[in-house]
Amino acid sequence: MTDRNKKSAHLDRRQALMMMGAAGAGLMTPMMIGRDRAFAANADASGQLVLAFSQEPTVFNPLMPHIEVDEGVYYAVYDPLFDFDPDGEFFPVLAAEVPSVANGGISEDGLSWRLKLKEGVTWHDGTPFTAEDVKFSLELTMDPDFRSFRSTGYRFIKDITVVSDTELTWTMSESFAPMTAILASTYMVPKHAFDGVEDKNATILNTAPIGTGPFRFKNRMAGDHIELEANPDYHMDGPFLKTLIIKYVPDLNVMYTQFKSGDIDVIGLQYISPDHLGEAEKLPGKVVEVVGAATFESIGLNMTRPQFQDKAVRQALYMAIDKGSIIDALYYGVPTPTETYMPRQSYYYNETLPRHEFSIEKANALLDEAGWAKGSDGIREKDGVRLSFSNSTTAGNHLREQAQQFIQQTFALIGVEMTIKNLPPAVMWGDYWMNSEFDSVVVGLNVLAGADPDASDYFLSSMSPALGGSGQNTFAYQNPKVDELLVTGARNFVPEERKAIYEEMQAVIREDLPFLPMFQYALIKGWKDDVTGPVPNINNRIDTWNVRDWARS
């Protein structure tokens, strides 16, 4: 802390350069504002900030199964080896440099990896962070006795060797380009926290996390908040806040009211609901921004159902969705219509996909042409198969439920019967979803690994549990061309070459329509105008990716 005060009084070379850079501030992108904060003169942590989430973070060991909101705490307490910036570029955090083919960190064939770490990093309890901790963290994810948060990618890692305290190597049994992105969402845990522990699932990390991150865990009041304090020995610039409070406010209306009243400084997950946008934008002393998210909303079809095996049916259904009215009338025009699963902010987004057209006439004509004739009850059928199916989503999501009812009405205009069968989340996302027991669903999915375009878990034929695989291809989608493109793309480390592969894949999926894409999510974020640092990053699941830069003016 003392050192920081000295820095603020006497400009060092870096700060002087930053001041010169500030002269060209007009050229800086909004993204740079957050970065700039990290180099600013306000080097002593001060003030308190309250960040609110609508779900309660509970899993403090970041390598155990967790949900989105838990990562809000991880970014503050732990560090990954490297991370994505808002442009999808990697930047080093605990690593000295991000391994790539260009810098020799990854061999040409993608099988040999070498990782160099920063020097002088310490855990919150003062123990030095070394390559042994990285080796331990990676091996822990593969430990059969440990409840690991994921296995994808890690199962290819072999022979991790510690070369020195700041260097380690490993080999991959298969070349797998998304591995870098997967590592970017893996937070390092201290090996010494597991010393002498019988059950690795029950360590001190579960209740009192120890990381290398910008904030140290102070205490938690269950059902209310988590209190974090600045880590004075942080290895990057920052933190600039003395205390960070992560507050749990389950009701979105209440959360918005507390944002409005000033009890909340930054409104996080699930942000401001669209019906409050108009008012929120006029609130004095608040900054409100609508930003893109990588999640896309669609009607997912279970491709094992006979109704959906005819491409003409899928295309007619897509044509019978009045996407524009749903977005404008039900979602207050907040989300952006999309034709693909790839966010439009991604380098791999295919801009040339055909545009959706809402036309009941054309949808009817398409079904007539494909031989789906209307029966006595007005519902179409062909070869004994009726165009009738159920549609499910999580009960209680009122906007989705209204969209469902609207779609149900427009489908009826083309002789399709859609019944609504909504379920509580714990039922919906259990076997019903994982084992493809549904006919169709309305679901919001992010199928990417951070900024990496690989979506093998969701679209590879072998990843369908309903077809004997193990993955998230719950649509039970099978297309040899898509399989080929996914395998080729995952082996390729050159972004320019991968772009062509994933653009082609989006075109194939747009033509096939195993899901009917509706819109890309947009989030309404807000913070007090004296808060600097919150910068949207579509490549991360949660706001706190750069919490080290956040400050109060």
Place this chain on the structure above:
Amino acid sequence: MFRYTLSRLGQSLILLLIVSFIGFAVLTLAPGGPLSQFALSPGMTQEQIDKIASQMGLDRPVWVQYFDWLRHLVVGDWGTSYRDGQSVLHVIGSHLFATLLLMGSATVMSVTLGSSIGICSALRRGSAFDYSMTVLAMVALSIPTFWFGLIAIYVFSLNLGWLPAGNMYTVGDGSVIDYLRHLILPASVLALVDVAIWSRYMRTSTLNVVNQDFVRTAKAKGLTRRRVLLKHVVGNSLVPMITLAGLQLPMVLGGALVTETVFTWPGMGRLFLDSLGYSDYPVVMGLLMASAMLVLIGNLIADLGVALIDPRIRLE
């Protein structure tokens, strides 16, 4: 009295066992489960979910899980929360203070105010005061607590800026004054409905007492109005209220879900709802058992209290 107490205790234990069996069966046999929340996480596979289920013992037959849970419960081990890996007793304990503070304050307010209004209404039966209190009680009972809470926040927090819009205390402050400032709105909103209930019961109870012979006798003996009221009416009017108080005891654990949600109060009501949402069986079962115990204890205390006062109950 001893046999009566013993027999009531025996009945309570059997009831607890039945509640535990039904609760466990309903929870574990219901579709879905604690791991479904991870289904949409990137990289999560069915294989991974099955592995976690096996590590948590969720793949065992339900009856094995039940007897294992019951065995641990008997020796004081209420299990571990699936959500945050902490012991169930610790999880419940960490929410208990918040609920006791809120419910305790609200109860003190409602009992004091409600009883006073009830007694005054009964003594001034048919007066303007009695009618206005009746109307107000009906309004308080008919309007949802959620609405009351939002109106209170709108008026006292957003418009007047007198009181905080929510939370139990300000992190970094936490002084007694700070706690009190945060407590006023939620406790008042919560007390409002209870004031109505207590005032109605108390009014009826007092009316029953004032028409009794012994009150008339006391008046005839020339006792002052104040003495009759305090010595003969109030005490006897409160006897039926013991049952009402006993029935309210489990409410302490159940908390006031709506009020806790509106004012982001970290109490037991929200814990129960959150735990249900995550299918956190050990915590839900812990809360269920604790609630059942409180219901039984509440009833027992009420029955014993009334039996102590009225020997006729014991003789039955």
